[in-house]
Amino acid sequence: xxxxxxxxxxxxxxxxxxxxxxxxxxxxxxxxxxxxxxxxxxxxxxxxxxxxxxxxxxxxxxxxxxxxxxxxxxxxxxxxxxxxxxxxxxxxxxxxxxxxxxxxxxxxxxxxxxxxxxxxxxxxxxxxxxxxxxxxxxxxxxxxxxxxxxxxxxxxxxxxxxxxxxxxxxxxxxxxxxxxxxxxxxxxxxxxxxxxxxxxxxxxxxxxxxxxxxxxxxxxxxxxxxxxxxxxxxxxxxxxxxxxxxxxxxxxxxxxxxxxxxxxxxxxxxxxxxxxxxxxxxxxxxxxxxxxxxxxxxxxxxxxxxxxxxxxxxxxxxxxxxxxxxxxxxxxxxxxxxxxxxxxxxxxxxxxxxxxxxxxxxxxxxxxxxxxxxxxxxxxxxxxxxxxxxxxxxxxxxxxxxxxxxxxxxxxxxxxxxxxxxxxxxxxxxxxxx
Amino acid sequence: xxxxxxxxxxxxxxxxxxxxxxxxxxxxxxxxxxxxxxxxxxxxxxxxxxxxxxxxxxxxxxxxxxxxxxxxxxxxxxxxxxxxxxxxxxxxxxxxxxxxxxxxxxxxxxxxxxxxxxxxxxxxxxxxxxxxxxxxxxxxxxxxxxxxxxxxxxxxxxxxxxxxxxxxxxxxxxxxxxxxxxxxxxxxxxxxxxxxxxxxxxxxxxxxxxxxxxxxxxxxxxxxxxxxxxxxxxxxxxxxxxxxxxxxxxxxxxxxxxxxxxxxxxxxxxxxxxxxxxxxxxxxxxxxxxxxxxxxxxxxxxxxxxxxxxxxxx
Numbered sequence: 001x002x003x004x005x006x007x008x009x010x011x012x013x014x015x016x017x018x019x020x021x022x023x024x025x026x027x028x029x030x031x032x033x034x035x036x037x038x039x040x041x042x043x044x045x046x047x048x049x050x051x052x053x054x055x056x057x058x059x060x061x062x063x064x065x066x067x068x069x070x071x072x073x074x075x076x077x078x079x080x081x082x083x084x085x086x087x088x089x090x091x092x093x094x095x096x097x098x099x100x101x102x103x104x105x106x107x108x109x110x111x112x113x114x115x116x117x118x119x120x121x122x123x124x125x126x127x128x129x130x131x132x133x134x135x136x137x138x139x140x141x142x143x144x145x146x147x148x149x150x151x152x153x154x155x156x157x158x159x160x161x162x163x164x165x166x167x168x169x170x171x172x173x174x175x176x177x178x179x180x181x182x183x184x185x186x187x188x189x190x191x192x193x194x195x196x197x198x199x200x201x202x203x204x205x206x207x208x209x210x211x212x213x214x215x216x217x218x219x220x221x222x223x224x225x226x227x228x229x230x231x232x233x234x235x236x237x238x239x240x241x242x243x244x245x246x247x248x249x250x251x252x253x254x255x256x257x258x259x260x261x262x263x264x265x266x267x268x269x270x271x272x273x274x275x276x277x278x279x280x281x282x283x284x285x286x287x288x289x290x291x292x293x294x295x296x297x298x299x300x301x302x303x304x305x306x307x308x309x310x311x312x313x314x315x316x317x318x319x320x321x322x323x324x325x326x327x328x329x330x331x332x333x334x335x336x337x338x339x340x341x342x343x344x345x346x347x348x349x350x351x352x353x354x355x356x357x358x359x360x361x362x363x364x365x366x367x368x369x370x371x372x373x374x375x376x377x378x379x380x381x382x383x384x385x386x387x388x389x390x391x392x393x394x395x396x397x398x399x400x401x402x403x404x405x406x407x408x409x410x411x412x413x414x415x416x417x418x419x420x421x422x423x424x425x426x427x428x429x430x431x432x433x434x
Numbered sequence: 435x436x437x438x439x440x441x442x443x444x445x446x447x448x449x450x451x452x453x454x455x456x457x458x459x460x461x462x463x464x465x466x467x468x469x470x471x472x473x474x475x476x477x478x479x480x481x482x483x484x485x486x487x488x489x490x491x492x493x494x495x496x497x498x499x500x501x502x503x504x505x506x507x508x509x510x511x512x513x514x515x516x517x518x519x520x521x522x523x524x525x526x527x528x529x530x531x532x533x534x535x536x537x538x539x540x541x542x543x544x545x546x547x548x549x550x551x552x553x554x555x556x557x558x559x560x561x562x563x564x565x566x567x568x569x570x571x572x573x574x575x576x577x578x579x580x581x582x583x584x585x586x587x588x589x590x591x592x593x594x595x596x597x598x599x600x601x602x603x604x605x606x607x608x609x610x611x612x613x614x615x616x617x618x619x620x621x622x623x624x625x626x627x628x629x630x631x632x633x634x635x636x637x638x639x640x641x642x643x644x645x646x647x648x649x650x651x652x653x654x655x656x657x658x659x660x661x662x663x664x665x666x667x668x669x670x671x672x673x674x675x676x677x678x679x680x681x682x683x684x685x686x687x688x689x690x691x692x693x694x695x696x697x698x699x700x701x702x703x704x705x706x707x708x709x710x711x712x713x714x715x716x717x718x719x720x721x722x723x724x725x726x727x728x729x730x731x732x733x734x735x736x737x738x739x740x741x742x743x744x745x746x747x748x
Contacts, residue, residue: 186635188636188639191605191636191637192640193543195566264547265547308519309519309521310541310543310547311541311543312540313541
């Protein structure tokens with residue numbers, strides 16, 4: 001399939017047509033190319049999410065590789081890294097290869113499985129990291145996300161062992177003893193609502209330990225979903241010291257605060273929890289100055305009954321793929337802290353780099369894979385259930401006005417979204433993927 | 435009043451009106467025939483996800499004195515994974531035509547979730563939710579204090595200038611939270627005394643003073659000392675070294691009671707751990723209001739149910 005994208009504005013503000021043939025960008029319109037009118041639209045490189053929960057195998061009532069891939073495409077993504085907390089856990093070559101091949105079969109996005117650091121996410125002994133790294137899935141990111149690798153010696157070994165295979169450990173920083181039963185950011189509000197507090201220090205102390213460990217053993221560390229101003233300070237300090245550390249922030253931690261929990265509406269229950277206004281501002285500033293490297297969604301689908309209950313009984317997590325770009329737009333672009341080139345960096349090239357995913361280093365360059373998102377920056381919408389394209393509807397943004405709209409997404413030159421609608425699964429699955 | 439979920443939402447005039455209705459209800463309880471026809475034909479459901487015989491019986495007596503039909507629905511052990519969920523239970527009660535649901539739940543905010551859910555449109559009364567609030571306990575405490583101070587001249591009054599010291603496990607206490615908001619709304623000065631482990635980390639915005647030393651608090655001659663129960667599960671979780679030390683530092687022992695002014699009240703929401711947070715002599719002293727609190731609980735709960743249901747759908 002060949003495509004001529006007409007009249008798009010690139011992140012740097014320049015205006016030019018893009019030509020795609022055989023899944024890659026080419027320098028002239030191929031004969032008979034399909035024309036996509038992109039006049040007035042922003043062309044972003046295909047987005048890359050380093051932190052997605054696709055839930056398959058094991059929790060297909062919440063999401064599957066197919067439905068999660070469709071949610072991702074609808075949000076402008078062309079690649080997602082699928083977290084390891086499936087059932088069975090992605091801790092062997094067999095499971096990661098299964099997830100990888102499901103992604104390939106459906107074709108909406110590139111699905112890169114993340115391997116567990118410890119067997120069964122139990123935090124006791126290493127998972128078969130080498131086998132996963134050398135499997136057909138070529139796993140490079142390892143994480144026990146949902147659980148912290150809290151044992152200091154095991155974390156040290158994991159950093160060293162993963163380094164052996166050229167990968168990275170993505171740590172869910174949460175000191176477990178300080179967060180037993182934790183429900184909400186610990187502070188004035190948790191005290192008033194009578195919910196068990198999740199203190200910032202439980203995140204910050206693990207990050208501090210891990211950057212020192214990573215430095216000591218000369219390994220690379222990625223920190224998942226940092227949520228506090230104190231974590232920003234620790235990361236800033238570590239980077240200044242030369243530690244090989246990267247950090248992510250979720251869209252929801254850039255926009256929402258703990259105040260939303262006041263009515264005990266479990267849609268706002270997430271781990272790490274929503275924090276204070278001053279944390280939100282510190283995270284935005286850190287994303288702008290590069291202390292935080294990337295935005296990652298932590299897309300966490302849950303069935304209705306997991307949220308339709310008392311706060312203590314509800315599951316942690318929010319879906320985020322479909323709303324991420326609009327939320328980043330609202331939180332840091334409208335405030336003037338990031339421009340669209342910055343957005344392309346924090347949502348595409350840099351997460352690809354951290355996850356060792358090829359094809360995103362030179363966006364729009366002739367010969368590069370044609371991963372592309374066309375985004376209408378002028379649009380405004382009241383975010384609604386119809387905007388969600390995965391299986392679950394646990395979005396904290398329902399009813400909220402958000403800027404922007406994804407108009408088209410192309411994965412390796414194959415349209416997955418056109419005119420704001422998903423391209424049918426059979427068309428995408430049959431598509432030419434270069 | 436549509437629901438009673440929290441004392442934080444209540445205005446002073448609403449509280450005084452409730453306490454005054456409770457005065458009328460207390461008069462009924464003193465009569466030979468302790469019954470009013472006010473809620474005839476109304477159905478009150480006691481929905482208890484946690485055991486609390488005292489509170490349940492108090493609500494049951496209150497509803498029956500108002501001639502309501504009472505259903506006790508014990509859903510103990512229910513949680514999202516086992517037994518019946520809050521949603522299913524609520525929809526079941528709605529289908530049965532409940533007019534009011536009195537809910538006790540282990541999860542903070544469960545009554546609010548129920549009230550906001552649309553699963554049921556009955557009036558919701560919070561009978562204790564997790565470590566959040568216990569509004570009828572605070573109302574009965576306020577009623578008890580007012581009655582002791584002003585007797586038959588209580589009607590219409592607040593608690594202006596009354597010094598109340600609440601002692602013990604503030605962190606986990608729904609009674610403490612409800613009392614902090616309610617008593618200060620009525621004009622009382624509230625101070626909290628506890629080890630730092632049993633205080634919320636940030637109470638800067640609470641309308642209270644906070645201290646660690648019970649002896650200093652006692653020597654300031656408060657009008658009311660309210661002792662909170664120490665739950666046994668706190669004993670082995672490093673909140674304090676052991677029961678002996680807790681009792682010595684924060685228990686209301688005989689010597690501390692003796693130092694209190696004769697007119698000071700000693701309160702406890704019950705059930706008491708005699709010898710731990712309160713000595714037997716303190717519990718049984720003339721200063722103790724423990725049994726009055728129980729009696730007043732019925733009057734307060736009558737007033738709450740009456741305010742929620744009387745004429746609500748006429």
